[in-house]
Amino acid sequence: MLAEEVNRENLSKMVRTFYQMIMDDKTVNPYFIMALGKDLENEAWQEHYKILEDFWLMLMTGEKVYTREAFTPHTEMAELYAETFERWLELFDEVVHMYYTPKLAQKFYKRAEVLSRKFMQWLEITE
């Protein structure tokens, strides 16, 4: 059943599924393999899941559980392109619709799209 509210339990599932999809995709997986490794169960990935749960919990519910700088790591990885962001967003759109009602999924997607555009601006990526 599609979730009508965002909580840590459903975020935890959504985030893990998202990264399985990411790792099956050759456009986006190199960045994640370089930063966190290939084994989705390793310590670095476990930490990343928790960080991303906090991040989305904050963006979707306003709960102040994420206190880090989301943009910073994206300045330190291999060069990102417009198509990297496009593909990331496509996969994200797919996964949020797998777990949440269309209305909530759209809210997730809007947040991601806005941030994606900001990241691209800050990285000076032109479409």
Ligand code: HEM
């Ligand atoms: C071009 C597409 C993207 C790629 C390839 C990408 C890749 C990555 C990687 C590899 C990390 C882990 C870095 C590390 O721990 O060393 C990361 C962290 C993160 N990404 Fe992305 N990312 C992308 C787009 C986005 C977008 C659009 C958002 C926001 C909606 C986002 C939010 C985050 C957050 C919150 C973190 C954790 C930052 C922290 O350490 O607190 N990413 N990303």
